[in-house]
Amino acid sequence: MKMENRSTISEFLLLGLPIEPDQQDLFYALFLAMYVTTVLGNLLIIVLIYLDSHLHTPMYLFLSNLSFSDLCFSSVTIPKLLQNMQSQVPSIPYAGCLAQMYFFLLFADLESFLLVAMAYDRYVAICFPLHYTTIMSPRRCLTLVALSWVLTTFISLLHTLLMARLSFCADNVIPHFFCDMSALLKLACSDIQINEMMIFILGGLVIIVPFLLIFSSYARIVSSILKVPSVRVVRKAFSTCGSHLSVVSLFYGTIIGLYLCPSANNSTVKETVMAVMYTVVTPLLNPFIYSLRNQDIKGALQRIFAKWTNRFSLRH
Numbered sequence: 614m615k616m617e618n619r620s621t622i623s624e625f626l627l628l629g630l631p632i633e634p635d636q637q638d639l640f641y642a643l644f645l646a647m648y649v650t651t652v653l654g655n656l657l658i659i660v661l662i663y664l665d666s667h668l669h670t671p672m673y674l675f676l677s678n679l680s681f682s683d684l685c686f687s688s689v690t691i692p693k694l695l696q697n698m699q700s701q702v703p704s705i706p707y708a709g710c711l712a713q714m715y716f717f718l719l720f721a722d723l724e725s726f727l728l729v730a731m732a733y734d735r736y737v738a739i740c741f742p743l744h745y746t747t748i749m750s751p752r753r754c755l756t757l758v759a760l761s762w763v764l765t766t767f768i769s770l771l772h773t774l775l776m777a778r779l780s781f782c783a784d785n786v787i788p789h790f791f792c793d794m795s796a797l798l799k800l801a802c803s804d805i806q807i808n809e810m811m812i813f814i815l816g817g818l819v820i821i822v823p824f825l826l827i828f829s830s831y832a833r834i835v836s837s838i839l840k841v842p843s844v845r846v847v848r849k850a851f852s853t854c855g856s857h858l859s860v861v862s863l864f865y866g867t868i869i870g871l872y873l874c875p876s877a878n879n880s881t882v883k884e885t886v887m888a889v890m891y892t893v894v895t896p897l898l899n900p901f902i903y904s905l906r907n908q909d910i911k912g913a914l915q916r917i918f919a920k921w922t923n924r925f926s927l928r929h
Contacts, residue, residue: 622781624704625800629697629790630889631882641698647897648691654900655680658910665913671749672738675731676904678758682727683896686720689713690791690892697790710792711773717791718769721868721891722819726761728861729823730754731903732830740837768815775811779803788881793888795872816872824865831858856902860895867891 632640658680662668693713697703705713737748772794782802789796794812798805831854838847867887904910 622707622785624706624785625710625792626786627693627697627703627705627790627792628786628788629694629703630885637698641695644691644698644893645695647893648687648695651687651691651893651897651900652684655684655896657914658900658904659684661910661913661917664917667916668909668913671751671754672731672734673909674754674758675727675734678761679724679727679731679899679903682720682723683899685716686724687893687896689716689720694790705792710787710797711777713792714776714794714797715769715773717892718772718794719765722765722768723761724864725819725823726765727758728864729826730757730761732827732857736830736834739834765819768819771815772808772811775808779805779808789885789888791888791892812872820865820868820872824861824869827861828858860898860902863898864891864895 630640659677662673662677690713693705734749738745741748776794776797779798779801780803781797781800784800787793787796787800798808835854841847867890871884871887
């Protein structure tokens with residue numbers, strides 16, 4: 614269906630995932646299970662950090678915000694994907710498409726900044742343990758979180774407003790499972806030079822700079838750990854840093870490949886698979902990598918469970 618200009622567009626059609634019809638039910642169940650696990654895992658972390666006073670520290674302030682960001686990030690795309698997988702006409706309204714793009718960018722960018730804050734927190738804790746409480750004061754931690762929210766709100770709003778000014782006169786079919794910014798730009802028939810310039814400039818601020826800062830922090834952490842004579846401590850630290858860096862690499866690597874270094878050889882299927890990796894898989898893995906393997910989180914879960922068990926036994 615052709616569209617002559619933006620004023621005639623009332624909706625976009627989302628092609629969704631490149632799945633064979635006979636496999637739709639299987640993938641629907643898979644993505645539903647992944648989404649439920651993501652929501653429950655991140656909600657559990659948020660509740661534990663809120664209820665347990667032992668977790669009221671800078672690291673867990675960042676973790677609670679990361680969990681909230683992951684929960685919202687996955688909720689921006691997956692429910693609509695699941696709905697469209699069961700729909701005969703997988704459409705999304707024009708305004709809904711822009712809203713989805715805004716919140717997608719908001720929580721993706723927020724996650725990027727929070728990962729930097731968490732890497733910096735670990736760097737200070739390991740490399741400057743005696744000055745940790747001074748450097749990572751409550752005021753500074755709250756400032757870092759607030760600054761992350763303000764910056765991501767501004768950046769996502771700017772991209773959305775720049776998208777709203779474009780005219781769409783090509784097909785209204787988006788070969789994706791959500792309103793991806795690059796997919797929308799391909800449908801525009803007006804000048805997208807400003808949009809592309811902003812993606813390049815702000816992409817460096819939101820993606821490249823945080824990515825380099827995180828790897829720099831972990832490189833210094835590893836360098837500091839190697840000076841410790843204990844093999845057990847070194848092995849545990851490398852295991853933790855390795856798991857963190859694997860998730861960071863998955864998140865940033867796919868985003869950089871899709872938006873900052875797009876290849877002409879990239880097929881729609883390849884781009885969709887890469888998008889699934891950072892929109893679905895990363896929010897699912899983060900609770901397990903950053904928190905549920907953590908002894909403090911396990912201890913908090915045991916304390917809260919014991920407290921609730923005692924209250925229940927006293928009532929009966």
